[in-house]
Amino acid sequence: MQSQMKESDPILEVENLFASTNNLPILKGVSLTVYPGEIHAIMGRNGCGKSTLSKIIAGHPSYNITNGDIKFSGENINSLEPEERSQSGIFLGFQYPIEIPGVSNLEFLRVSTNARRKFLNKEELDTFDFEELVKEKLELVKMDQTFLSRSVNQGFSGGEKKRNEILQMALLEPKIAILDETDSGLDIDALRIVASGIKKISNKQTGIILITHYQRLLDEIEPNYVHVMADGQIIKTGGSDLALELEKKGYEWTDNFVKET
Amino acid sequence: MEIIEKIKTNKLVEKQTDIQKICLDKLQSSPLPNPKSELWRLSNKIKFSNFLDYSVNEKNLKFDIPYPNNSQKTIRLIIGQNCQIQLIEENYSIQQISEDELDKYIKEQISCFNETENWSDLLNLSLSCKKNILGLRINGSKIPPIEIFSHASSNSLNAKTLVIFLEKNCDIELLQVNLGKDNSSLSQSTFFFLEEHSSLNHGVVSYGKNGSNLLNSLNVIQQKNSEYSLGSLHFKFNYARFEINIKQSEGNAKTNIKGMQITKKDEQISTYTKINFDGPNGFLDQINKSLADDKSHAIFEGSIIVPKIAQKTDASQLSRNLLLSDLAQIDTKPQLEIIADDVKCKHGATISQLNEEELFYMRTRGITLAEASKLQLSSYFQEIISFIPVSKERWDLLDKILNEN
Incomplete structure (x- = not known):
């Protein structure tokens, strides 16, 4: 399916990626290509390597790439620092957003946004201009301004943390967003708010990778491709129907697939 | 001599x-x-x-x-x-x-x-x-x-x-x-x-x-x-x-302490505290933070003394420490000496390093490692600094001095 002719160049190319942490192999040959405007879903059991793949693309220092390449807009980014990847347009939405006590959310968002704007040769925003911008983006995720004066994610509910991630995505305007289990811990209303925010932010120039266990997020955001991961590899790729099939069959067959191979 | x-x-x-x-x-x-x-x-x-x-x-x-x-x-x-x-x-x-x-x-x-x-x-x-x-x-x-x-x-x-x-x-x-x-x-x-x-x-x-x-x-x-x-x-x-x-x-008094010491190079800075409750219903809330970098050495030793007369004392003493280098050294020893039997006293100590996951989170938002470390450290300072009675215009200067340091 991914070998179809595309009009533009890929945003992200993961080529035969092997990676490990503490000498323990986690990824065992992952290949994935994302073109502008595409939405990819990666599904699979806990521990199959989905979150690791997202962290490695974002540049987590605890993982070593032992073989393969990650290309972003045609450039190899294997050796780029996480901040360089972010500034150039890679966004990772965390499964468990980190609390940073004592650092105001507003200042954190402003520093991050300006880092990206600097890369894009856009003028950096002072506190007043940034407040105008952030107010507009808050609407997307239905957050009120009190979130801005609190410490980053501190005392936020699970849903508030996820909405704060989407707010960051809206401000950073990435070329590719990898959203790691953004749907986990959300009630139906919060899930709809988050999904609607993602849809409004994404456009024909952005690529999105949704990492999820469940169909319910994919009911809100229909993916172009669904990939199933097991034992550090993508073992099957299909269209949105594949997610429905997984919902019915579960993941047991993936264990058998791994044993057989 | x-x-x-x-x-x-x-x-x-x-x-x-x-x-x-x-x-x-x-x-x-x-x-x-x-x-x-x-x-x-x-x-x-x-x-x-x-x-x-x-x-x-x-x-x-x-x-x-x-x-x-x-x-x-x-x-x-x-x-x-x-x-x-x-x-x-x-x-x-x-x-x-x-x-x-x-x-x-x-x-x-x-x-x-x-x-x-x-x-x-x-x-x-x-x-x-x-x-x-x-x-x-x-x-x-x-x-x-x-x-x-x-x-x-x-x-x-x-x-x-x-x-x-x-x-x-x-x-x-x-x-x-x-x-x-x-x-x-x-x-x-x-x-x-x-x-x-x-x-x-x-x-x-x-x-x-x-x-x-x-x-x-x-x-x-x-x-x-x-x-x-x-x-x-x-x-x-x-x-x-x-x-x-x-x-x-005479007891029946309130004491709040928030202290911090920052050591770099081969410096040694130590804090010793002794809190005596000589009467009932005393209250203490104490936190001491140390931050040690390079080859420096930070020390905290605290003692809380609660004799028999000091019933209903409510005392808490915590020591939080951050090691920024493999060669830095931190010694901490919060201790209680309690004879009274109807008291609420707790103490604790932790020594840790900069939180890697916090740093990674900030870096994935485009913030450089140096900036992220600085933000993390300033959040570590803030609990103590905000407790020091310094007016705003003077605080700017204190902030500058801390950044220069």
């Missing part, structure tokens, strides 16, 4: 006061702190001897106050430079204590001194000449914030002493700033007496320069229903000790 000889032969203390004589006598039997005692065993001997290397010198005490002088409502005093203080306003008064009264009070304190526990005070009082002892009696309300500066001069050992009586129902905010110069030693001893229903919001900011040393001792006596809050920060000293001794003389 070298330090005793040095003090005795110093021209400035030729005319020794009674207090100096008493303290020198006490030091004769203990010319140096006992290196085996709990309070001094971790003290770096070479650095401590460097503290004593400088000669007592009152000349060349030119002093530039680092804070902007644009707050009209702040009362600013410099120990050693204020001759006569007598501020009598409608709502309050700040007056210098008479020599006799000051003598009497200090002698009472000395009579309870122990050569090991109060070695720093004995040294201070044997060195402090009359003009370097500032004694104040404060009463009333709506008192403007007070700032008191102590400083050392380069290549000298200077001693400054502060004694403050806070009268009943009095409520003040006081920032004490101890400044070290290049290659200098400062001995600062402070004595507070808080009468019933008085409240003191006390800040201590001590910072040095290359080769600065500091012995900073703080003694507080709290009568019932008084409240004492301390926010402190010590940094940039070759060698510094902060000794805190607080006594709730």
Whole structure:
């Protein structure tokens, strides 16, 4: 399916990626290509390597790439620092957003946004201009301004943390967003708010990778491709129907697939 | 005995006061702190001897106050430079204590001194000449914030002493700033007496320069229903000790302490606290933070003493420490000595490094590793810094100093 002719160049190319942490192999040959405007879903059991793949693309220092390449807009980014990847347009939405006590959310968002704007040769925003911008983006995720004066994610509910991630995505305007289990811990209303925010932010120039266990997020955001991961590899790729099939069959067959191979 | 000889032969203390004589006598039997005692065993001997290397010198005490002088409502005093203080306003008064009264009070304190526990005070009082002892009696309300500066001069050992009586129902905010110069030693001893229903919001900011040393001792006596809050920060000293001794003389008092020490290069900074509850219903909330980088060494030892009379004491002492380098060292020892059986006391200590996941999170938002570390450290500081009573325009300067450091 991914070998179809595309009009533009890929945003992200993961080529035969092997990676490990503490000498323990986690990824065992992952290949994935994302073109502008595409939405990819990666599904699979806990521990199959989905979150690791997202962290490695974002540049987590605890993982070593032992073989393969990650290309972003045609450039190899294997050796780029996480901040360089972010500034150039890679966004990772965390499964468990980190609390940073004592650092105001507003200042954190402003520093991050300006880092990206600097890369894009856009003028950096002072506190007043940034407040105008952030107010507009808050609407997307239905957050009120009190979130801005609190410490980053501190005392936020699970849903508030996820909405704060989407707010960051809206401000950073990435070329590719990898959203790691953004749907986990959300009630139906919060899930709809988050999904609607993602849809409004994404456009024909952005690529999105949704990492999820469940169909319910994919009911809100229909993916172009669904990939199933097991034992550090993508073992099957299909269209949105594949997610429905997984919902019915579960993941047991993936264990058998791994044993057989 | 070298330090005793040095003090005795110093021209400035030729005319020794009674207090100096008493303290020198006490030091004769203990010319140096006992290196085996709990309070001094971790003290770096070479650095401590460097503290004593400088000669007592009152000349060349030119002093530039680092804070902007644009707050009209702040009362600013410099120990050693204020001759006569007598501020009598409608709502309050700040007056210098008479020599006799000051003598009497200090002698009472000395009579309870122990050569090991109060070695720093004995040294201070044997060195402090009359003009370097500032004694104040404060009463009333709506008192403007007070700032008191102590400083050392380069290549000298200077001693400054502060004694403050806070009268009943009095409520003040006081920032004490101890400044070290290049290659200098400062001995600062402070004595507070808080009468019933008085409240003191006390800040201590001590910072040095290359080769600065500091012995900073703080003694507080709290009568019932008084409240004492301390926010402190010590940094940039070759060698510094902060000794805190607080006594709730009748219980029923409140003490809040938030302290922090930052060490870099091969510096050693230590904090020792001893909180005595001599009556029931006492309250203590204490947190001490250390941040050690490079090859430096930070020490915290705290003890809480709860005798039988101190029933219903509610005390908490926490030590939080951050190691920024593999070669840095942190020693921490919070301890409780409880005899009373109906009390609520807790203590704890942690030593950790910068949180990798927090750093990664910030970096995935485009913030560089250096900026992310700085943000993380400033969040670590903030709990303590926000507790120090410093006005906003001065805070900017403190922020700048911390960033330069």
